Amino acid sequence: MLLNYLKIAWRTLRKQKGFTFINIFGLATGLACCMLIMLYVLDELSFDRYNEKADRIYRVQSDIKFGGNDMHFAVSPDPIGPTLKKDYPQVEQFARLHQEGTWSVKRTGEPTNLREDNITFADSTLFEVFTLPLVSGDSKRALAEPNSVVISESAAKRHFGNQNPMGKTLVFNDRRTFKVTGVMRDMPKNAHFQSNFFLSMLNDDYTWGQWLSNNHHTYILMKPGTDAQAFAKNFDTVIEKYVGPQALQFIGSSMDQFRKAGNSIGFWLIPLTDIHLHSKQQVELAPNGDIQYVYIFSAVALFILLIACINFMNLATARSANRAREVGVRKVMGSERQQLIGQFMTESVLTTILAMLLALFMVGLALPGFNSIAAKELSISQLASPYYVPLLILLPIVVGLLAGSYPALFLSSFQPITVLKGKVNVSFRSAGLRSGLVVFQFMMSVILIVGTIIVYRQITYIQSKSLGFNRDKMLTIYGVYSIGNQAESFRQEVLKLPGVVNGSISGYLPTPSNRSDNSFFAEGQSDMNKGVSMQSWAVDHNYVKTMGMKLVQGRDFSRNFGSDSSGIILNEAAVQVFGFKNPIGKRVWRYNDAQLKERKTFTVVGVVKNFHFESLRRNIGALSMFLDSNSGAASFRLSSNDLPALIKQIEAKWRQVAPGQAFSYQFMDDSFNQLYRAEQRIGTIALTFAVLAILIACLGLFGLAAFMAEQRTKEIGIRKVLGASIPNLIGLLSKDFLKLVLIAILIATPIAWYMMNQWLADFAYKIEIEWWMFALAGLLAIGIALATVSFQSIKAALMNPIKSLRSE
Template sequence: MLRNYFKIAIRNLRKHVGFTFINIFGLAVGLACCLLITLYVVDELSFDRFHAKADRIYRINSDIKFGGNDMKMAVSPDPVGPTLKQDYPQVEQFVRLHERGTWLVKPAGSATNLREEHITFADSTVFDVFTLPLVSGDPKRALASPNTVVISESAAKRHFGKQDAMGKTLVFDNKQAFKVTGVMRDMPTNSHFHSDFLLAMLNDDYPWGQWLSNNHYSYIVLREGVDYKQFEKNFDAVIEKYVGPQALQAIGSTMDQFRKAGNRYQFWLMPITDIHLHSKQQIEFLPAGDIQYVYIFSAVALFILLIACINFMNLATARSANRAKEVGVRKVLGSERQQLIGQFMAESVLMTVLAMILALLMVAAAIPFFNTIAAKELSIQSLLSPYLLPILVVLPVAVGLLAGSYPAFFLSSFKPISVLKGRINVSLKNVSLRSGLVVFQFMMSVILIVGTIIVYRQITYIQHKNLGFRRDQVLTINDVYALGKQAETFKQEVLRLPGVVSGSVSGFLPTPSSRTDNSFFPEGQVDQRNAVSMQAWGVDHDYVKTLGMQIVQGRDFSREFGSDSTAVILNETAARLFGGQNGIIGKRIMSFDDPTLKSFKTYTVIGVVKNFHFESLRRNIGALGLVMDANSGAASFRLSSTDLPALVSQIESKWKELAPGQPFNYAFMEEAFDNMYRAEQRVGTIALTFAALAILIACLGLFGLAAFMAEQRTKEIGVRKVLGASVVSIIGLLSKDFLKLVLIAILIASPIAWYAMSQWLNDFAYRIDIDWWVFALAGVLATVVALLTVSFQSVKAALMDPVKSLRSE
């Protein structure tokens, strides 16, 4: 029987090639979208789950409110991990990571450096906590001694080629030598941190034991059966015992007084498997993902699949008139309804299997493009994993049964006498259901259109917002410290080049990076009530001018004033926290000058710079001070040239003259700023792509319903034409019903889209308003698409010869 079902199904599909292609293509597009998004979602959910102890590893986060700043950080004090291991038997192990950032690295004896970005100091226990397999070396001893380093296989190939890296020496920043004591496999891409170099923590030049400084990523492994939420309750005692004495020494307040003043100092645990998607912490290793996008794209996958199934239903029922006589004849010859349902279900499953094969081909072709826009490394082979392979088997059958259920029950319900006489009873209930399905399709399409428009408007707003500084045509050159004492010489040589307007050497630029705040006080008022939590950037005399910042009060740094070595320029936020701009010029402020919190350095306020954005626009502008300091981390040059590549080449030549063998690494500030919002740009592109595909599938469904309605009203159209109705009036008659459905979809979709996008925009401190015209534009686009879709069937029906439709009467 089953064989007969499929034999007849193949015959019917071959008989109606055009109908079959449209239906299979629509399903294939829906299934391909679903599979792509499934790969994306599975990859996002897999982060950090490769660690053997992933279910017991927790990161210690810090939550601090002090000095006008509310900081939720992924880092914590350096002693917290060892202290928890020592005081609490529930802690099995701990590890600290201290990100070093970028260093110049070369093998001993080589004259050429490579710029390496993923360098981290780590405790020797790193291999006890994380699953980072070594291909060479002993994980128990690899980082137990000073001047040792474990490198990744990729790093070993870069620096030593095919030679064995074990026992070799690497020189960092042309001065510090480390012996390679281990080679580890490259860290998986689905990890919340990546490192090609793990340096012994014993070499980290850091003032240890500072409970008030948060600079380390600290992780603990809890023993089996320990509830981490219960364990968190111990942090109050830890803070009282260890943080309290240092706070009392620094600001003269007990922790109780500290809290009563409205301040906060807390630790809490985050499961390592939650970090990538759920962390909203500052100073993350890498930009985190967002669980909202997982929910959004999961919903999009489901909706697109539903739209494809609805499309199938509408196309199948649109062909009902052509198959009505078949059903009637088969019923007269003795076929049971169950047999007819089985027949139509078999056709549906067969079409879905064919659609799945086509969908897999589409996925294989689309994955490179999808990886580019989503910044992923997905592969078609991932679908063959033990988790996803069952989906490939079950999905076509499930979709086939779902999509074919309504047409099967609908077609098998025809009464043989009625259909053989040419009368098909289409109830209001059936029409209402199909209309409701079309409304659902276009409702989802409108929501996707609105979402795409708002995402792109927010990105455009960010890209064109006045940031308080000029980022256009500013060239930044990294690792200027490689020049040593010739950094200033390099700056002056570049400034002599035509097209270079100004230049500055500083380790601080107004782009996001791992920076920490310090506590500042009015001179002689070291008290928590007067504290201001503020970043202090070391800059040179030309920094403000080069970046196009605006001094709104006082003056800029000047070489004419030797006292500027102890001067500070505050931004407007810092000036407000210190009592306002009135009387701020000449005011003296102070900050701790050493890790022991016993000595201070005092600065005199000489100016106030207009607030500028130095972090993501998701956050409000914090307090900032600019101080004179010789920091040669990076050089910035404002350029004015119509031939930028030639000018950059000239600058590179100056670099090579002064720093032979040192990599010339540069970027334009505009690019660095745009990189902050790559995630949103990717989301916008993905949303636009899937919105277009959803509309395409919805149009196929609308095409099916238009064909169905035209078939049902063939005789009515014939009568109207005989009575003198024009082609235009008939087209309008057939089209207005569909326009009503689209209008209903727009009315339902608008409030849903408004709410969803309002929630998304809440993540930004600086954001656009959602204007009414966005919904109007989405509605117009949906309406135009609907009209273009139904116009073909409407024109075809209106031009039909009435004799053909009425000759059977």
């Protein structure tokens, strides 16, 4: 019986080539979109799960409210890991990371440095907590000694070629030498942090034991069976026992007084596998994903698949009149309804299997472009894994049964006497289910269109918003510390080049860069609980001018004022938090050492207009700038129209003062845009799937238009005989669809408004959702619908009435 069903199904599909192609292509497109999104979502959900002990690893997070700032850090005090292991038997092990960013690295004896990212200091316990297999070396001893480094296989290849790197030395920043004591496999891409170089934490130049400073990413490995939520309650005890005494020394008050002043300190645990999608803390090791996008794309995948299934139903129903006589003859010949349902369901499943094969081909073609947009390294070979194969087998069967259920029940319900007399009448206008399906299709299409418009408007707003500094043609050169005392002479030489307007040397930039948070106090402040926590940047005399920042009070730093060595420039947010009405000349101080013994006092010489130095998701916080050397980077304001030629000239100056040092640069525009690369990717992906969803929905409309034209052929013929014009007929045939699209727009508008408001809530600076965005989405949907329907409407209106009425 099944073989007979398959033979008839295959013959039917071959006979109706146009119908079959549209059906298979629509389903294949929906399935391909679903598989692409499925690969993306499962990759996002897989982060850090490669760790064998992932279910027992947690990171300690810090929430601090002090000095007018509400701070949420992914870092915590350096002693918290060792203390938790010492005081609580539930903690099996801990490991700390202190990421240093980009350094110059070369093999000892080599003249040329390579720029290496994500240089990281790590405890020797790193390999006990994380699953980072070593191909060479002893994981327990690899980082136990000072001046030791564990490198990845790819880093070993870059620096040592085919030689064995074990025991050989690498020079970091031309001044620190480390011996290679281990080679590990390259870290998986689905890790929330990446590093090719782990240096011994014993070499971290840091004053240890600071409970009030948060600079280390601390991970703890719990013993099996430990309830992490219950364990986290111990942090209250840790704060009272260890943080409290240092706070008392620092601010001169107890933790109770500290809290009564409106301040707070708290620690909490986040599971390792939640970090990538759920952590929105400051000072992350790398940009994280967002669980919100996983939910959104999962819903999009489901809706696109449903739209494709709806199309199948509509297209199958559109052929109902043509197959009505077939059903009638089969019933007269003795076929039962169950057999007819089995036949139509077999056709549906066969169509879906063919669509799945085409979808796999589409996925293979689309993956390179999708990877480029989504910044992933997905492969079609992943679909052959044990997790995907059962899904790939079940998906076409489930989709086939789902998509074919309604047509099968619908077609098999025809009465043989009625259809054989040619009296079957399946009215389009009374088909509430099919109308509801069209409304659903275009509702989703309108939501996707609105979402795409708002995402792109927000990204455009971010990129064009005045940031309080000028990032246009601002070139940043990294690793200037490698040239030591020649940094200033390099700046002077570059300034001599035509097209270079100004230059400054500082590693603190108003884009993702170094940060240094300190607590400042107004002179004479007796209540230490009222300190101001703000970022403090070491800059040079040219910084404000080079960055194009605007002073609203006072003056810039000047070499004409020797007292500026103890001067400070505040931003407007800092002035507001301090409560200064006339800030110029006011004096503020901070502790200048980790032991909280030495104070340094600054005099306010200027106030700079607020500028954005973090993501626009955050409000502008308090910030200060003071004169000090920091040669992390050199920034130059350029005016040349031939930037590539000018960059070559700057590189030549670099080679003169830094032979063998890598020339690494980036335009500040590019650095700023990296903050929002995720949103740009999401916008592009959303636009792509919105277009595909609309394309699939249009196939469904095409099917319904064919169904409508087939059912109203005689009505159209009569109207033409009675004098109806072609435009009148086209309008008559199109108005039913227009009503459905308008209903879809009305339903989609509040849903889209709510969803996009939720998305925009993550941004402190955002666009307003305006009425024209919904109007534009609605007009696009109406235009697309009318364009789709018009082909069938015009074809039906142009039909010769003699042909449609001759049977009467």
